[in-house]
Amino acid sequence: MECDMENKDWLNDYELLKQVSRANPFTVPDGYFDDLSDRIMSLKNIRTYRENNPGDGFTVPANYFEDLTANMQSRKVIDDAAGKEDTGFIVPDGYFEVLTSNIESRITIEEALNKENTGFVVPEGYFEVLASNLQSRIALEELKEDEAGFSVPEGYFDELASAIQSRIAVEEAIGEPAEIFAVPEGYFEQLSNNILDKTVNAEKIVRLKPVVNNNRGAIVRKLFSSTAFKYATAACFMVAIGGGILISQIGNEPNDHQHSFLHKQLSTVPINDIKSYLQLNVDAGETQQTMATQGTNVNDQDLKDALQSYADSVQ
């Protein structure tokens, strides 16, 4: 009782305090005390487990912490050494100063190369032959500069291609009429033989007088000593060649000897004399060829027979 009075009456001594409500003015969140015991139990269990299992399961190698300080100091020394400038490797002077700009330039170039079409094109294979072209041009330039060598007019090579093309066009235009006239194949090779056959080797050309019992003696005219006759002979041959060409144009009609003055004159000339004359006076460059240069095997009997036949035809 006294205790109860003590607990309840003391307040009567404090009128002012007695006016204040003794109700608890503090509040707690809703349901706080409902789970407080559970939370305390969980905390208790955790704390107990931690006390019974001080470690976290992780381990370290033996003497790890004892060696840790020395290892860290060694690592620091190594890092300091690695940070020193002289590592044995060097770079050119100013390398790092220009490195950024070099990289940017390289990037710009590669971007430009990688662009699909900038509007500029080159002929196919241009770059492949460019080196050789440049070398050739350099060689030509060097030759031009060489005083001991040949020189060409200025701009010669530049106009050479067009000049050649023009010349070709002119030649083609000029050359066409030449194709209007034509001769049979191998005509000129056989022409000399034909002429000889028709003239020197013909039967009527040479009138052979009997050699036997010619007491009177033949009148031998040495035509070789006559200059006029030489020129006349040459002219006759030329006429014969021209006549052969004309005849070929008509239709290759065989030329008929018309017993001209030449034939009449030659009919009195001995065959041997004619042969000798031809060998001595006929130029190797002339179109007509001697029977000797032609490579034909000729003997005297054949020549006599040819002259005889010609003489008979003349008679």
Added chain:
Amino acid sequence: MPIEVDDAVILSKFQEEKTRNEAFNLLLKKYQQKIYWHIRRMVIDHDDADDLVQDVFIKVWKNLAGFRNDAQLYTWMYRIATNECITFLNKKKQKNNVSLDDVAYELADTLADSTYFNGDQAQRKLQEALVTLPEKQRLVFNMKYYDDMKYEEISDVLGTSVGALKASFHLAVKKIEHYLLSKD
């Protein structure tokens, strides 16, 4: 509603390892609110009180096996709670490097900003007066005014004689009345 289980039963259950958790659970449900409000009135802030309540019961769990029945169980737990509150307030004082008066101002600010206070103006002023008191005077007043504890029980909790407690309580009330009158 706190479960009213005899302390002897709780202690006997706690002695058995199989029933230790059960006993502790019973202990929690019986004394958790008392311990909480005792702490709350000292630290004012609910979250601070929540932390301290858990710490107290952890210590109870650890030391209950060595409890000697030379005192009431709840006075023993009150002692633990009181010590935790004083330790908390001392740490707060040392942390902020402030005097006791500054701590009182901080508690007053906490009280003013507290969401979990729905007392009237008189009650608010009373609490404001209380935070101006020294820690032990506040403890005595709270245990006497709010918990209706006897001076002998308060003496068991605080380890102070009954006479000193009475004098301390009287001084506390005077200061409170003076505060209330000055604020009118």
